[in-house]
């Protein structure tokens with residue numbers, strides 16, 4: 001053992017070959033589960049925006065599906081990338097590269113959730129393994145909650161923003 005951490009001086013390890021295909025598939029913006037959810041929401045009469053970049057006080061975020069008026073942000077999370085408790089298996093990882101990367105993903109998810117919550121948004125995170133009908137139910141429940149009680153917080157936030 002030396003006093004220097006080899007991870008600090010070496011380039012990142014390449015992904016284990018067994019995991020590469022999954023990761024490449026999950027990196028795409030329009031993943032199968034996300035498209036299925038959008039289709040289901042549209043069929044139920046929900047009108048949303050895609051690829052919206054929200055600049056919040058804490059940070060900018062880009063939800064997969066955005067309901068701006070109701071302030072509901074939806075993310076469809078890949079089981080591998082976001083460490084699903086059921087399918088988030090760890091690739092064989094002697095260098096610690098993937099453990100660190102997945103840890104950073106979790107930290108970013110937490111920060112995004114916090115930033116949205118602080119700005120008066122509801123955050124819905126859907127696992128890619130979730131049945132699409134159940135996922136849509138959760139989104140619609142959030143929209144209804146927002147419609148019945150979220151207005152006061154929204155008004156407060158907008159007043160604050162307009163003073164900047």
Ligand SMILES: [Zn+2]
Pocket residue numbers: 079084085086087088127128129
């Ligand atoms: Zn899963």
